[in-house]
Amino acid sequence: MMRLWGRKSSINVQKVLWCLAELGLKEGKDFERIDAGLQFGINNTPEFLKLNPNGLVPTLQDGEIVLWESNTIMRYLVSQYDKNGRFPKDVAAQYSSEKMMDWQLATFWPPLRTAFLGLTRTAEKDRDYGAIQKGYQATNQTLGLLDQILSTQDYCSGNQFNIGDIVVALGVHRWILLNDTFPEKTGPRSELKNVERWLKQMRSETQFGEFADKELNIVK
Numbered sequence: 001m002m003r004l005w006g007r008k009s010s011i012n013v014q015k016v017l018w019c020l021a022e023l024g025l026k027e028g029k030d031f032e033r034i035d036a037g038l039q040f041g042i043n044n045t046p047e048f049l050k051l052n053p054n055g056l057v058p059t060l061q062d063g064e065i066v067l068w069e070s071n072t073i074m075r076y077l078v079s080q081y082d083k084n085g086r087f088p089k090d091v092a093a094q095y096s097s098e099k100m101m102d103w104q105l106a107t108f109w110p111p112l113r114t115a116f117l118g119l120t121r122t123a124e125k126d127r128d129y130g131a132i133q134k135g136y137q138a139t140n141q142t143l144g145l146l147d148q149i150l151s152t153q154d155y156c157s158g159n160q161f162n163i164g165d166i167v168v169a170l171g172v173h174r175w176i177l178l179n180d181t182f183p184e185k186t187g188p189r190s191e192l193k194n195v196e197r198w199l200k201q202m203r204s205e206t207q208f209g210e211f212a213d214k215e216l217n218i219v220k
């Protein structure tokens with residue numbers, strides 16, 4: 001059985017769990033999940049470091065194959081387990097989704113990560129509130145671009161839902177939760193009507209509602 005190491009509160013583990021859910025793969029039946037990271041530890045043991053020398057989650061083992069990097073794990077899962085065509089495979093759709101995955105890692109997430117780690121994983125006395133607000137406000141700007149993309153297509157990956165939507169939506173969900181939880185620290189959150197429409201659409205057409213409501217606990 002496939003094994004996935006990672007705590008459910010990690011955004012990168014959530015990407016993989018949402019992807020598995022879309023593929024109809026169930027914890028306990030199709031894969032085993034081992035809580036690891038933060039309070040669960042395990043990720044710095046010599047055994048784990050042999051699998052993933054970064055000491056990070058998620059990490060996936062499927063037979064002989066061991067993978068880390070959440071986006072790569074998702075690409076692998078789709079290539080191996082999408083038997084029912086849940087995700088579009090034509091070249092244009094696939095690379096439109098790939099583009100959003102790279103954008104999430106390289107452009108969208110880094111400034112928001114500063115705000116997120118600062119507010120949820122850093123002791124209050126050590127928080128740099130200037131950097132937190134700067135990161136949050138920079139994300140407002142970046143997400144203006146996402147809103148523009150979503151003004152001409154149903155999903156950020158194209159006109160069909162794809163794994164690019166999963167990675168971007170989880171980041172956007174944190175952007176909303178951070179402002180809901182710490183409004184005076186993040187500063188204002190932009191109103192982005194196309195982004196709101198897209199999130200609503202995913203709640204009705206994908207497993208996002210399941211994950212957004214139950215699993216995305218930012219402070220756990």
Ligand SMILES: N[C@@H](CCC(=O)N[C@@H](CS)C(=O)NCC(=O)O)C(=O)O
Pocket residue numbers: 010011012013036037038043055056057058068069070071
């Ligand atoms: N680029 C990596 C980042 C992995 C990462 O930073 N994982 C964090 C959780 S989101 C982690 O393992 N932190 C240490 C811990 O949880 O103890 C990916 O996308 O998988």
